[in-house]
Amino acid sequence: MTLGSTTIRGNLRPKMTKDEAAWVKQELAEQIDRYKKIVQDMEALAPQREKWVAEFLHRIQTRGFHVHAAIRRVIPKNEVRPRDGRPIQVVF
């Protein structure tokens, strides 16, 4: 739920039973393992991603950047924010 949608309308029994709590705990443990594998996989993709980013930055300065629907705008060099050593983190 995002901020604001804080009603309990969607669940008539918010307190979990013992069995449910145990099931959720087990699922959460497995979710952590899946998450760790995703982080590894995404780190392994980093060199390839650097190339994709360079290609994207080139395309928006030549073919154009999608502003809205089919409307594209060629981005002038001075509007491309300098990288200044910033990393690309993709999983949070």
Place this chain on the structure above:
Amino acid sequence: MPRPHIEPFVDRDVGFKKMTLPGFKNGIQYKMLSIDKDSGACTMTVQYESGFKQPPGFSYTEMELFVMDGHLMIGGKKYVKGTYIFAPSGTHLPAMSTDEGALCLAFYNFGPPTFEESDADHDKADKSQSLKMLNSYEGLDWQVPTLFPQTAPGCLLKILHLDPKTFGMTFLYCMTPGFWQDNISYHDVAEEAYHIWGTSWMMQFGDLPTGGYFYRPAYINHGCFKSDLGILAIGRTDGDLHNYFHHDPFSTPEENHHRAAAKLARMKPALYKWILTNEHNHLPHDFEYPDDAYNTDGYDSGIHMHEDGTSHSHKSSGAHSHITAPAKKKKK
């Protein structure tokens, strides 16, 4: 938002598990796609085995079911692939069975999966929404999205459900072959999606094939995008979807959050100022929903997974931002 960032995940890479939660009948297997650490709300790929039978009953939490393959007999009627079911909390479904089996996606939106045998609704069932059972493949037409700004030409939608209070929506979307969109997007809301068929590509995550899934908390960059052969997917948001497009591949969720707030200040200055000047003592109140509470303590963006399965908690209250404004660059 206590579901973590799961992206990308391909369910074809893992096996099914037997559903063991009490209440459920034999013959259900599942793959967990994402689960909320606090509420147990989750999204799963579900295989109903051939010969599966279930009496009438309801889920305590709001539930959505999408049939991807096979069929389900529900109340004596045949529901084939493309069927979308929305059941408000406590709303009973007729008896269900399948001869050939059915591959589905199941969304339990505010709590863990439950099944309570009953041929009537729970006495506190959510009557603000109604049971919906529709064939999305044959019964709905593709629409050009009406969001502003809009996705690039070639991305089309079928709205399956729109939550009347949050504008959270469930939708089918497709990308036509050769689709491309050269911008980076993020939203104020979490977004999840599952590829029913086809492969698309994002600059951050690479290819997402058939069976590919993501659950992405708010303010996380995704895109640019493309799909060579096209895709068919089902998506879901937990609130109003606005596309914030930009072209900085290195911006952080914190910076994106700041930018969204700056846009709000520019686009809805009266609302923005009202919220600021009413900080602690005047939380929002809606005369249409007078019983709703809007508690902003302990807002959890769901960003950053920790060892214990919790996410990094972004606490803020009222108008006090916890995020340090990015340092302004001096002009050379």
